[in-house]
Amino acid sequence: MGADRGRRGRFRALRTGMALGCGGALLAGCASMPDSGGVEPVEASPREPQVRVFAVPPQDGASPAEIVEGFLEALTSDDPQFAMARKYLTEDTSRRWQPERSTTVLADGPNTDPNGTSNDRDGGGYRYALAGEMVATVDEEHAYQPEQGSYAKSIHLSRQDGGEWRIDALPDGVVLGQSDFERLYLPVNKYYFASGSSSDEDGAQNPPAMVADPVYVRQRIDPVTQAVTSLLDGPTNWLNPVVSSRFPTGTALKKGTKALTPDDQNRLTVPLNGQVDGVRPDRCAKMAAQLFFTLQDLTPTGIEQVELQRSNGTQLCVLDADQAEASAPNRSVGGPEYQYFLDAKHKLVRMPKNKDDVEPVAGPLGGGERQLRSAAVSRAEDRAAGVSNDGRSLYVGSLLSDGKLDKTEVRSRAAEEKDRLTKPSWDGRGDLWVADRDPKRQRLLWLAQGEGKPVEVKVDGLNEGRINAVRVSADGVRVALLVEKDDKVSLKIGRVERQGTADAPEVSVVELRPGAPQMEEVTAMSWAGGSRLVVVGKEAGGVQQLQYVQSDGSVVRGPTLPALTGVTDIAASEDERLPLVAHSDEDGIVRLPPGANWKTVVKDGSSPVYPG
Template sequence: MPDSGEIRQVQASHGVDSQVRVFGVPPADKASPAEIVDGFLEAMTSDDPMLDTARKYLTEDAAKNWKPGSAVTVLSAGLDRYPVPGEKEPDQPRWKVTGKKLATVDERSAYQPETGGGRYEEYLQLVQVNKQWRIATPPSSLVLSESDFQRIYKPVNKYYFAGGTLVADPVYVRQRSDPESRMDPTTQTVQSLLAGPSKWLGPVVTSSFPSGTALRDGTKSLSYDGQNTLRVPLNAKADNVAHPQCQRMAAQLLYTVKDLTASRLDRVELLLSDGKSSLCSVTGGAAAAIANRVPSPDHQYYVDKDSRLVRMTLDVTSEDQQHQAKPEPAPGPLSTATAFKVGSAAVSYDEKRAAVVSQDGRGLYVVNLTTAGPMPASVLSSAAGKLTAPSWDALGDLWIADTDPQNAALWRVPGGTGTPQKVEVAGLGSGRISALKASSDGVRIALLVEKDGSRKNLFIGRVERPESKADASAVSVRELRPGAPQMAEVTAMSWAPRGRLLVVGRESGGVMQARYMLADGSMVAAGLPGAAGLSAIAASEDESKPVVAFSEDGIVWLPPGAQWRTAAAGGRAPVYPG
């Protein structure tokens, strides 16, 4: 670094897009069929506004009718392409393109991981047009390698209501203007929100927007004014909604766009179909009340070296040194029942009750943390196996699995006090649940599943509840899908802010690491630094709270923007409320 010399002011340039842009090369004159196929596949990955260069490789009719934006096929690597042997008509050659399918992105922008290592296979028919080779049958969807997909698309969350709680629905939109709609990323995301939830989440969430609601015709870009307000003009379908419904609509929009942009967003205003008159508006504070999210936790909990449930407060708001409060026994019956040994525990979101599993794994007990008294009777027992660590959802229901080889099952305790009900898990087959974590919104559950004593894999299930409370026993878990398909083994997981999962596991041939995953099974680039050796992990919905984990050093915690620190030399099974 220089330590002398004059000081000169440097004017920073504005609006510079540092992301790499890729543009295709148009077909050369009299290019061979192989050159046409290669050029077209490369041009599909370009940032051309309308994929104009890729269309130049097609016949006139094919270029006019090709709509690749309706779906995306994501391959784990690039495409293999070769001419089909034995073609009888050399003047109309066909090329076969193949690859290993990683995922698809459907017409609602939802990411669907491929199960079973599916193969992608399609044929490109070439014909001669004015003595130039052109493709007459392009792929039905955009076909991209994983690296190209991550360069062109970005993950965002849309938000819908489950009961009175906003739920994140992850989708992917283009980093820049969409080739077909010409909408910028913010507008693409809003349009996707208005189109409705993904097919997987749709059965358990609702949208406050009336059916058919869309952006006002001609809306391609949404922008902020000087007061950090986003104004969104809607079509006539929304002109006559009542004010409370409009407020819920605006809350959905505010949370969706707030997740998308780094810019500060203080207010969302919905406009009538005339594009000028206000329908309603909502501020961040009002939207938070409507969203009904879980409260920020007051404590973190873990099981200490004496097998007691203890809690501690970690204050990470101070500028210089995060303050660690001394651990204290959890209040209530657990503080006086010294003979009772805790194996694992979960604390309700209001921190008034704790569900604890005995050290031998045989019994589940629900204790009150606000009043003293004797230990209650067990709520659920395992005859010949062990119970997993329990988990609460924001509705107050308690979830736990029994690993009894003869009676393995997922159980739900309604309200934490009702009669335990066995929950059907569609698609589980011979798999055995070895760990679980219910999402705070109550519509998803993460399951670590072990088959035939093999490695544990992560699956996400949709929790479906009957409309009638009288039929509460019909709660079921449906449509299991891979939660971390890129990982060969998962050893621990926790729900994290904005509908993500924090997963400890390893890729094939790799080392153990902790990474954030979206609930759709796609991987978010962010990982935790120095996370080797973790065997349990817990994150809070409040992003200002540290990640807490169990390692060979005991209970450790990672505040935002800091490094791992030891919170308690002895202890295990760290949890936040939930």
């Protein structure tokens, strides 16, 4: 399939040149194949994102092999409804085939397996086996899920009344190679509101956080309309238990709406069905905020205004950028005021977000006697938590005034320092998290508002792994964990669920899923956006690298981060314009402004953090 298919080993490739224009200007994926002779590997040209690829119908008299190859090529085209791909199917099979059911992503396929290709002696048909190594699946909710293992499916053909070969049996969904998937699909964050708190009701004084729900849409098939439709359909199954939508159940685009396009002033009008006709203005504003943030990255210049319309075409509400920000406090463009780290004396210091000036923080963590091995700053930047230099105890203190340093009830009894408390993490609700790595009593702990009796968090799916690091997202509904098992450390993303009462809270982390499946070993990580993390790690047989990943486990496209040797810790802000801060064994505390290279701030320092 394009650049992903083409090397067939000891059997003849089936490529037939399915991209339109192969006879004139050369488009990626076009190649010709002789009818006889040996196999010669041909490197396909990489497909440029701006080049649209169109499939062509099957040729008269095409062989079964050519029909299979033509169909697979048609799946990689920019055909909205796969109309051309259906021409390779029998009429009955075309009616039954559901390409929207799923997309299967393979590392280097799909390849036709010669050992599984055979003709039916009795039925007069042909069966072609497809093979490849699984990378991921995208389900009908557009949700990405990393997968591992071998792919093995088959396509069956029969000769029709006119004598032409057509496919009469195939798996539902679409199968693509990884590079074709990256060319055809675009990652989009849908936005919903965090649920499960008293502030979750309409009209609350403190609006709940907005939560990014990552999905994939076809990037050249009207992505704006796809994204809006997906948002209205509701959150993905994985995130659904901890978020809510302000759109009434059953809300959809008004019947007959073909496409949504912003006007020349970046204003988008969205006509909706009758489910919204009676919605109050305050609720409509939250609905519009969900749309506003979902669409913000889908157009080159962003969206300036969203207008929602009732089913009769009258205006329901209008929301501009400033009003949208007011509806989503965690999406504030201001970002944190400072970056923080521990200096050579193990005291908490800070530096302005765009300057290299280093100064002690106010309060007991900056000027007191207590030495720290790690620290975390609340998202309001009014408090900080620190782990004692021996790793046994967790402290909390003010960053606004001098006062005492409060020792929490968290204490590790591990014999060795490396087995004691991890760096703490504050979530967007003001709660504090830390893990105890004691082999005799491994625990993930949660302290409501950073004080009181710690609650032991139940973590499903650890499978005897040990938590070496914990970072909670700004929205408070997802947690990133570095889990050590069998001497390897991997990144896991879990969903945070809160139950119980204020006096007896119950907190759990459920449905852990891989966050960086392409990496064999992960050293450090930090949240770096609504659904994005920056990770430090190594692929199998590789060297240490820094990479952005999505919380669904997919790799973020874009420029490669500059190399940095010996990284042991890293911090990022949800405001993606702010620099990364890291600790390197060779360079100390370093900072990476956007579009620049790493710069040393101080040689002696550790535990870099942004608020969170």
